[in-house]
Amino acid sequence: MAKYFDVHPENPQRRTISGVADSIRADELVAYPTDSCYALGCRLGSRDGISRIRAIRHLDDRHHFTLMCQNFAQLGQFVQIDNDVFRAIKAATPGSYTFILPATKEVPRQLLHPKKKTVGVRIPDHAVVQALLAELGEPILSSTLLLPDEEEPLTQGWEIKERLDHEVDVVVDSGDCGTEPTTVIDFSGGGTEIVRRGAGDPSRFE
Structure with missing residues (x-):
């Protein structure tokens, strides 16, 4: 039976956030709200969490998981970004966008697209998730x-x-x-490809 936490959307209770962060550290699978619908999330290196998310959503190994990051500095540890992409992402975050980029060696291999070696990253504009990420000190491995x-x-x-x-x-x-998931932008092919139009305004990338 799942534990249930009722959290204030603008002023999340610190003790509750700490409890949720402890659950993630303990390899538990969490359903949590973001600035564009709910997500499933687990610890970054959790093999069990990845397999459980895949089972719940019936995903294959080509699915791009997303690293939910607190800020741009944290995001930069996990993906390779050139100057033009840096400026484009910086201007659009925090917000309802997911960016697909080449992963660094900091990303566990089981999270990578098997052929492209890419991963999704995003910085949410949501007080609860930001508080949780600050408490956790690392990204949350996530999927819509x-x-x-x-x-x-x-x-x-x-x-x-x-x-x-x-x-x-x-x-x-x-x-x-x-109910609207993020807009997904793929920068991994050398250009800018809008993979999915969602909650974030895609016009800035067209």
Whole structure:
């Protein structure tokens, strides 16, 4: 049965955030809100967490996982960025964008796209996630909480608790955070490719 935390969306309770961070450190799988729908998240190097996310979402090994980062400095540890891309990402963050970039050696191999050696990264504009990332001190390995054969992600904490009670360890509820996933921009091929149009305005990358 999943633990359930009710967190204030703008002023998250420090003790609760600390408890969620401890759960992630203990290799537990967490469902948590972001600035563009809910996500499944686990510790960066968690093999069990990765396999559980893949099982819940029916994902294959070509799926791009996302590293949810606190800030630009942290993001820069895990992906290779040239000057033009640096400026483009810096101007768009924090926000509802995921960027696909070549990974550094800091990224566990099981997270990489098997052929491209890339990974998704993003910096969320959400007080609860920012507080959690600050407490944790490292990125959260994440994937949108979109269940198989469903067109929209789950958006209510109580519903996630009800439906995934025996598949996740923790549910963090801070109210509705929308149904639209991030806009995904792929910089890994030398140009700029809009892979998915979502919550972030894609026009700045066109």
